[in-house]
Amino acid sequence: MTRFCLLQMFFILLCTMQISTLDCNIPPLQQSKAIQSSLHLLDKIGQAFPLQCRHEHVPFNFPRNILKLRQKDNVKVAVQEMLQSIFYTFSKNLTLAAWDGRSLESFQNGLYQQIEKLEACSLKKIEKKPQYLSDVKDNRLKLKKYFQRIDNFLKDKQYSLCSWEIIREEVRTCLQLIETVTKKYLYK
Amino acid sequence: MAAAGFLRGDCALALVALSLLAALGSGRCAGQMNLMIPQNVQVHIINTNITLKWDWNSWNNFSVTFSPQYQWLEDYEEDGTNWTELPGCENITVTKCDISSAVTDYLCNYSVRVRAERGEEKSPWSEPFIFVPNIIAEIGPPGVQLESVNGMVKVNISPPEANSKEKMWTQHSFSYNAIIWKKSSNAEPKNRAIYPRDIIHDLEPETTYCLKVQARLNSEAKRGYFSPEQCINTTRASNGLPCPTNVTVHALNMKFLLSWDNHYNNSVSFNVQYLSGFYKQFNEDYSNKWYVVPGCENISHTQCDFSDIGASGNYYIRVNATNGYNRSCSSKEIKVDPCVVNEIGPPSVKVNSGPKLLRIQITCPGEENKSMSECYELSYRIQYWENSSKPEVSNDVAQKSFHTISNLMPSRAYCLKIQAFAQVYNKSGQFSNVICTETLSDHMSPLVVLTTFLIAVVVVLVLAVVIILAIYLSYKKIKYVFFPSCKPPSNIEPFGGQLFSNLYISTSEEPAEKCCIIENTIQEDANPTNFKNYSNSKQSSRDSGNYSNDDDTSGSKVSEETLELRKHLKHDWEHN
Numbered sequence: 001m002t003r004f005c006l007l008q009m010f011f012i013l014l015c016t017m018q019i020s021t022l023d024c025n026i027p028p029l030q031q032s033k034a035i036q037s038s039l040h041l042l043d044k045i046g047q048a049f050p051l052q053c054r055h056e057h058v059p060f061n062f063p064r065n066i067l068k069l070r071q072k073d074n075v076k077v078a079v080q081e082m083l084q085s086i087f088y089t090f091s092k093n094l095t096l097a098a099w100d101g102r103s104l105e106s107f108q109n110g111l112y113q114q115i116e117k118l119e120a121c122s123l124k125k126i127e128k129k130p131q132y133l134s135d136v137k138d139n140r141l142k143l144k145k146y147f148q149r150i151d152n153f154l155k156d157k158q159y160s161l162c163s164w165e166i167i168r169e170e171v172r173t174c175l176q177l178i179e180t181v182t183k184k185y186l187y188k
Numbered sequence: 189m190a191a192a193g194f195l196r197g198d199c200a201l202a203l204v205a206l207s208l209l210a211a212l213g214s215g216r217c218a219g220q221m222n223l224m225i226p227q228n229v230q231v232h233i234i235n236t237n238i239t240l241k242w243d244w245n246s247w248n249n250f251s252v253t254f255s256p257q258y259q260w261l262e263d264y265e266e267d268g269t270n271w272t273e274l275p276g277c278e279n280i281t282v283t284k285c286d287i288s289s290a291v292t293d294y295l296c297n298y299s300v301r302v303r304a305e306r307g308e309e310k311s312p313w314s315e316p317f318i319f320v321p322n323i324i325a326e327i328g329p330p331g332v333q334l335e336s337v338n339g340m341v342k343v344n345i346s347p348p349e350a351n352s353k354e355k356m357w358t359q360h361s362f363s364y365n366a367i368i369w370k371k372s373s374n375a376e377p378k379n380r381a382i383y384p385r386d387i388i389h390d391l392e393p394e395t396t397y398c399l400k401v402q403a404r405l406n407s408e409a410k411r412g413y414f415s416p417e418q419c420i421n422t423t424r425a426s427n428g429l430p431c432p433t434n435v436t437v438h439a440l441n442m443k444f445l446l447s448w449d450n451h452y453n454n455s456v457s458f459n460v461q462y463l464s465g466f467y468k469q470f471n472e473d474y475s476n477k478w479y480v481v482p483g484c485e486n487i488s489h490t491q492c493d494f495s496d497i498g499a500s501g502n503y504y505i506r507v508n509a510t511n512g513y514n515r516s517c518s519s520k521e522i523k524v525d526p527c528v529v530n531e532i533g534p535p536s537v538k539v540n541s542g543p544k545l546l547r548i549q550i551t552c553p554g555e556e557n558k559s560m561s562e563c564y565e566l567s568y569r570i571q572y573w574e575n576s577s578k579p580e581v582s583n584d585v586a587q588k589s590f591h592t593i594s595n596l597m598p599s600r601a602y603c604l605k606i607q608a609f610a611q612v613y614n615k616s617g618q619f620s621n622v623i624c625t626e627t628l629s630d631h632m633s634p635l636v637v638l639t640t641f642l643i644a645v646v647v648v649l650v651l652a653v654v655i656i657l658a659i660y661l662s663y664k665k666i667k668y669v670f671f672p673s674c675k676p677p678s679n680i681e682p683f684g685g686q687l688f689s690n691l692y693i694s695t696s697e698e699p700a701e702k703c704c705i706i707e708n709t710i711q712e713d714a715n716p717t718n719f720k721n722y723s724n725s726k727q728s729s730r731d732s733g734n735y736s737n738d739d740d741t742s743g744s745k746v747s748e749e750t751l752e753l754r755k756h757l758k759h760d761w762e763h764n
Contacts, residue, residue: 029565030612037500080407085359091470105464105477109501112466113525116502119363119406137323140408144322145295147359 028182031079034114035179041107042172045099049169053162060149060170063142067181077136078143079178080118085147086171087111092154097164223311226254226283226302231317233325234413236354238291240277241284242302242314252304253279258290261297261318271301279305294321294356325356327412330364330403334418338517339425341388341397347471348403348412361469362403362412371396371419384471389520393424429516432458432507437522439530441554442563446484446492448507448519456509456516460484460492465502465523481505502526527563532608532617535568539604543628545594546572546602550586553608553617564610566617572604575624579603598630 066078090108150167157163226242233239240256255278257271277285291298299318304311331346345364349355364384369377370392382388382401391397398419403412434449446460460481467474484492494505502525509516533553540547550568554560568586572593573579584593586606596602603624608617 033562041500077407084407087466088359088361091361091466105466106500109464109466109503112469113501116465141295141320141323144359148295151358 031114032179032182034110035175035182038107038110038114039172039175039179041103041110042168042175044103045107046097046165046168049165050162053165056157056162057166058153060146060153062146062170062174062177063139064177066139066142067177074136074139075181076118078139079181080115081140081143082174082178083111083115083118085143086174087115089147089150089154089167089171093159094164096159096161098161099164223252223304223306223309225311226304226314229300229302229314229317231287231298231300231319231321231324233321233356235325235328235349236288236294236352236356237328238286238288238321239284240274240287240300240302244283244304252306253281254283254285254302254304255279256285256287256300256302257313258287258301259299259316260293261299274300288354291321292354294325296320322356327357327362327403327405327410329413329415330362330401332399332401332415332418334399334420336420336423337387338431339391339393339422341391341420341422343382343386343388343399343401345382345384345386345401345471347384350471357405360405360407363406363469364401364403365411366399366401367414368397368399371398383468385468385473387521391422393422396421429456429509429511429514431517432509432519435505435507435519435522437505437524437529439526441533442495442526442530442557442559443554444493444495444524444526444529446494446505446507446522448490450490452509452511454511455488456511457486457488458484458490458492458507458509459486460494460505460507461518462494462497462506463504463521465504468504478506486510526559527613530560530563532564532566532610532615534618534620535606535608537604537606537620537623539623539625541602541625541627543598543630544596545592546596546604546625546627548586548591548593548604548606550589550591550606552589564613564615566608566610568606568608569616570604570606571619572602575601575603596627598627601626 067075087108090104090111094104150170154163154167224245226244228243230241231238232241242254242256244252244254256274258274259271260269272290274285274287274290276289277287287300297318297320299316301313301316303313328348330348331350333344333346335342335344343366347357347362349357364382366380366382367377368380368388369375388397396419398417400414400417402414404410429452432448433451436447438445438447448458450456461478462481463474463478467477479497481492481494481497483496484494492507497503502523504521504523506521507519535553536551538549538551540549548570552560552566568591570584570586570591570593571581572584573581574597584591593604601624603622605619605622607619609615610617
């Protein structure tokens, strides 16, 4: 009981702090274009999903509700987190994936450019205020858990061809979600 | 026990109780409240090293031990698992404890609490401290290796927890920040972003430089601890081929040119290479990922067009020189962010004038280049003014390639120039040439009126002629088809010339009709003479079409006169 009392107080304290998240605006059109190009490259890096991998599929349960928030900034942070995790996932042991090297490179480079742009925004911010809204943290945690599931899956399957193909499908869904959310929330 | 009761109560009451306990100290409390509650329970995490700490006033509490406990929580709302002793932290006398072995899931909520014990005497539990390791963790110092090469310093950075089995930072790669200063000088230390495998240029030769590096997670606003200071002497540049210098990028309408200085005495050839930007993020060796720019291998001139490398995103570009055996060091690497580096050229403009307005057609600069539209959404800034002694410049913005400037004065000369701009990059292009043109007059000149009239007359005349011709032709056709002037040949005429005279219009004098009329006449003639045979005559009239048939079934009841007449007619018909 007491624990919850203090927790509430902690949240109230957090809320009363002056909070700013991403400071600058990446133009949504640009971001949406970049995501589209990433999606295109993701298609290009390999063939269609191999049928023999179908039975290995597991649900990763993407936390969809984090993209339904009203606050634009939270969505932006979530998008940044997702892009970073996707980039990091695709910089692991890819030898068994048997993908087209040049397209993969372009895909990684495109993602990294988007991350760099978003990071340039947050860099400006941390010079000023290192405080974050609690639900930003909460969402970040949910996303981290989601990508941890992906990470563990790849490890368990020893980065096999099928495991990579399944992750490619999963990442495609993620990018499509980002694209939708960019258009929906950030286009105004 | 009483205090414990308080703590389970209302929020405010609990706080009051806490502050009272803190203020009073153990001596003043009665009964079992001799032992104070450990205060300020906190968890400090650096990478995966997790330490639990708390405050304790030891001057009044000798031979006290502590037993912290932890609990794993799925969510804040839930009660979580049972409280468990922390392994290695039972009955300790110090006020901190390493709890890394118990806390292993860094993305989950944990709760920890501590109480003091002296023999059988136990203090109430402290307030639990709830934390998610990954959120409160701090980043440890990275590993740094320095190497002095050819007047430059090569830096190799290994990530903060490179050698540990457990990892806190598994989902993001770090960015690094270095602080560099010249040793034994009062120069300001310089802050700069640094990559895991980087080369620091622009250093003085034979000078000692010191630096320390910190890892950062920018998206989470986390800055790590600095690595210990390290110092290194720079060398003098070697006597071999020097690196190409003054490497610059010029880009206009997504045409990218790299140029550099040729300060070599002998003939040398140059190689230009590029690297996809994301490799810079990696700690691993990526030196084999530098690709040669097509068309810029072993070239003798000091310019390279690298528009066609087709890398998406940012990339780095560098040059080195070779003279047969020796290969120079590489030039400074230049980061190319295509959309940022590129300059926008002037648009091409066409102007049509109307009365009081100018219609402008703008063609996007570098239209033939697809990547231009991938980077920018261009708008156009139009400056226009009346071509007079005191021009007053007005501005207009066109979003599309067709634009009209209205509300101008008629019959005046106007001049304009246009530049494209990309708002996203805050980038303005070059202005087009100044184009001057005169707006049309408001009133129509007599010449225009006359011309218009003449054109109208000609059009009407032509139309009239065409209509008349059409009517005449169709009249002729109709006449030809329905009333042909030609006669059938004379040898056909006796056998029914009448039929041939008009094929399309039926005549009332067909032979069958004739026959029918005659039959009727017969009936009329016959009836007065044979009233009794009414039914028979009725049938005859019904069969009038078959009248000429030889087999007459009317039989013997027909009167003799009728038969006579019939014979006569039959003969007549055959004759005809």
